[in-house]
Amino acid sequence: MKIVAAYLLAVLGGNPNPSADDIRSILESVGAEAEDKRINHFLAEVKGKDITEVIAAGREKFASVPSGGSVAAIGVAAPASGGASGAPAAEEPKKEEKVEEKEESDEDMGFSLFD
Template sequence: MKYLAAYLLLNAAGKTPSVESITEVVAASGAEVDASQIEALLAKLDGKSVEELIAAGNEKLSSVPVGGAAPAAGAAAGSSEAAAEEAEEEEAEESDDDMGFGLFD
């Protein structure tokens, strides 16, 4: 991932990513560098533009199902909010019921 990030940073800066330039970027961040992994990355990305790679990634992400657990969590949060509102209403009703009279007045 760090090599891909360096590749994208170099590309955004208008420089042609190479083993040496990616090594410099990664080493500047303080991370260890493995030249064989950089070479493998460059071999996989050879002949492809960043725009093509992003489009392919977006296409893959569009097929990932999302939102399965979120509504359940949202419903639970909504029900707890409703319960809190009901408790506040009950407290308000109780305070109205006693109208300032104590139990032993």
């Protein structure tokens, strides 16, 4: 990710085709390690491609990725209780009751804050 971020910073800075040295200098300026092998691999992947098209293609791929809907279903499932039939009992989730607290007025305290 840091290589991608450095590449995008260079592009935003006005360099449409950053080199490995450009990316390395950006990473070193913030104290991050610059791995030449990964930088060269990334540059080979984006060579000749427009960065806006690469970003658009990435957004399309992310649109098809599940966004955690199955996690909620797993979190709702409760362990089976040892009933007579051995089948898990269907329990409704407990609803929390909202308790409204009465606001105390100045009259209840016997004095006013502004006296």
